[in-house]
Each structure stands twice: as structure tokens, then as C-alpha cells.
Amino acid sequence: MxxxxxxxxxxxxxxxxxRPGSRNAIGLATIGQLDEALDEVAAADCSVLMLRGAGxxxxxxGGDLKELSAIRDEAGAIAMASRMRQLLDRLSxxxxxxxxxxxxxxxxxxxxxxxxxxxxxPLRT
Numbered sequence: 001m002x003x004x005x006x007x008x009x010x011x012x013x014x015x016x017x018x019r020p021g022s023r024n025a026i027g028l029a030t031i032g033q034l035d036e037a038l039d040e041v042a043a044a045d046c047s048v049l050m051l052r053g054a055g056x057x058x059x060x061x062g063g064d065l066k067e068l069s070a071i072r073d074e075a076g077a078i079a080m081a082s083r084m085r086q087l088l089d090r091l092s093x094x095x096x097x098x099x100x101x102x103x104x105x106x107x108x109x110x111x112x113x114x115x116x117x118x119x120x121x122p123l124r125t
Contacts, residue, residue: 004033006040013046013096020055027064031083038090049096 005016015037017024026034041049053059063084071077 002033003027003030004037006037008041008044008046011045011047012050013041013044013048014050014052015041016052016054017060018054020053020057022064022066023058023061024053024055025061025064025066026084027067028080028083030064031080031087034087035090038087038094041096042094046096049094 003017003019005018007014017030019025019030068077068080071080
């Protein structure tokens, strides 16, 4: 089952993490599919990349804690964290300008955020 969707319109790509039942938590399959989505965006030479989470309960809740708790050794946990770090590093090196799209209430560290629904930050070119 696909957990990540890609839509490209001109030079704008939208990547959607589609796991609303888990508040779009990122597990190993999601990491792999996000990496494939970034390949597709890079091949299309998009100048803007929008990241969004499906549903209206969460943008991305973080790592999939259920999947992480099933890992029974330190090496497995390190491998999962390393794959996620590599994906985030790849995103930060992207030539596309990125913006996460968020709907609904946003929380961080147990605090409600009153920030705009979209954020934009410059990435390395």
C-alpha cells in the first residue's frame, strides 16, 4: 500500500504522506517511499516542493513509535534513525524551495502552536 503520493503540476511538486490513521507517522516504508518521491521530484526539475500530511488531525506526528518499539536491538533502532536522517539531509540539500502545509491544530512539545498554516524556508541551492 502506498503511504506517499506525489503530484507534479508544472514546476511545483506536492508530496503527501497518507497515513492519517497514525497521524502520518513516518515508518520504514514511508521513509523508502519518501526517498522515491524525492527522486521523482528531482527528475521533474521542480522549483517548489510542498510537503503535506493527509487528513486533518496532523501534519506529520514524527517517527512511527509502534514500529520503533517493535525493533528489539540497538542496531535496528540506529538503522531506522539513520535512514530518516539521510532522508532529511537529502531534503535540506534539495534544489527545490520547500514548504510544509499544515491543516488543523499544530502541536510541538505538548504546546499548541499559533503559527501560520504554511511555512517557507530557504534551502541550499
